[in-house]
Amino acid sequence: MTRTSRVELTPAAAGLLRRLREVHGPLMFHQSGGCCDGSAPMCYPAGEFRTGDADVLLESLLVDGVAEPVPFWMSRAQYEVWSHTRLVVDVVPGRGSGFSLEAPDGVRFLIRSRIAGS
Template identity: 60%
Template sequence: MTTTLSRVAVTDAAAALLRQLTAQHGPLMFHQSGGCCDGSAPMCYPVGMFLTGSSDVKLGDLAVGLDDEIEVFISESQFEYWKYTHRTIDVVPGRGAGLSVEGPTGNRFIIRSRMLTDAELEAFGLASTSRSTD
């Protein structure tokens, strides 16, 4: 059995909200820029409302029980800062930025992160540049 490692995951609560938002807005995607509006919060947009560029890195796809998975991108500068972490998209009560589609629901998406495991570091080609064993 082959295990596919990913840099990104989603909690059950966030997946449930994403299914509701997809029913309302159509296919969705995430982008995290580290820009102005809500700091480095993950921003959720209808596909086509935010255009990724050559300096954006695709972290992976979220399977939330829909026909299509939700793509997750991060700006290159944020990726360099966070490349040694696994990121999980979660949802909490509160108002985030007005640009992300969950805003009117009274909830906001957040990132929960943890350091990559040794196996993940190896799989992503980061093992030789990671922590020292001295």
């Protein structure tokens, strides 16, 4: 049986992750599912955001040109809502959260979703 990835990256998101990795070292994502900035995936230096029992590790993303996988965490409550979807991490122009590493670049990560199996 072939395993389907739960989380994918667009080429633009992968390119941004490569640049962020060069500057900040190993990375991680967390998506809380809260309002405002919390509804977008946030990128942090690996280990800088504490995860716990309220979070689910969806995938460790492999990015060409990045030495280690980039873990993608999501709050368990948000995961329950999106459990039937495949997530696509993209990057778009605009101001994201001041806490996410891409914010100073004038871009933000964004989730696009597809029904699983499509």
